[in-house]
Amino acid sequence: DSGVTQTPKHLITATGQRVTLRCSPRSGDLSVYWYQQSLDQGLQFLIQYYNGEERAKGNILERFSAQQFPDLHSELNLSSLELGDSALYFCASSADPFTEEAFFGQGTRLTVV
Amino acid sequence: AQKVTQAQTEISVVEKEDVTLDCVYETRDTTYYLFWYKQPPSGELVFLIRRNSFDEQNEISGRYSWNFQKSTSSFNFTITASQVVDSAVYFCALSLLGMRFGAGTRLTVKP
Numbered sequence: 001d002s003g004v005t006q007t008p009k010h011l012i013t014a015t016g017q018r019v020t021l022r023c024s025p026r027s028g029d030l031s032v033y034w035y036q037q038s039l040d041q042g043l044q045f046l047i048q049y050y051n052g053e054e055r056a057k058g059n060i061l062e063r064f065s066a067q068q069f070p071d072l073h074s075e076l077n078l079s080s081l082e083l084g085d086s087a088l089y090f091c092a093s094s095a096d097p098f099t100e101e102a103f104f105g106q107g108t109r110l111t112v113v
Numbered sequence: 114a115q116k117v118t119q120a121q122t123e124i125s126v127v128e129k130e131d132v133t134l135d136c137v138y139e140t141r142d143t144t145y146y147l148f149w150y151k152q153p154p155s156g157e158l159v160f161l162i163r164r165n166s167f168d169e170q171n172e173i174s175g176r177y178s179w180n181f182q183k184s185t186s187s188f189n190f191t192i193t194a195s196q197v198v199d200s201a202v203y204f205c206a207l208s209l210l211g212m213r214f215g216a217g218t219r220l221t222v223k224p
Binding site: 002033035042043044045047048055058088090092101102103104105106107109 | 148150156157158160163204206208210211212213214216217
């Protein structure tokens, strides 16, 4: 168990809808990262937050947004969903954004139908 | 640009064979971190090792060993005496403000 908790584990929704994925980092970790794993794109970094502030952005679509709350949990919001957004979404956390290994949650499998 | 290349898409070995997974990376930064992760069929990403760019010492952990060579920008992973439980997809990653993952190598160990 990595200590990173993601909910829900599975999500099925229709095209055009909006969903929210939730991540609770390991106790004490200030940095949260979101990744998307799809068959065609592989594992891609989406965005990083550190202590509530956005720190780095990767290949995140404009339809997607994230935030990190004062209690350090994070949410990834996906809107106007398309079939191609079906993927496994991982959250990871680390104490230090530069040096610590990132521990990954179990992932949320999103299926858009 | 930062890039990680895992040229081996799939490898199949018989139990007890040694196997090496290759990883080549590109970065212009002098300070960076390299990682290996294992993704078993259940889907989670299991952390295996982190290495920073200033530490070129090879590392051994049980049946696992890693060979970091800055001169060739490679960070290869060897499993000695492979076991069926080693069957998984293995990812190499380069970290600097978010990880850049390679495409992964699917390792199948047959009994």
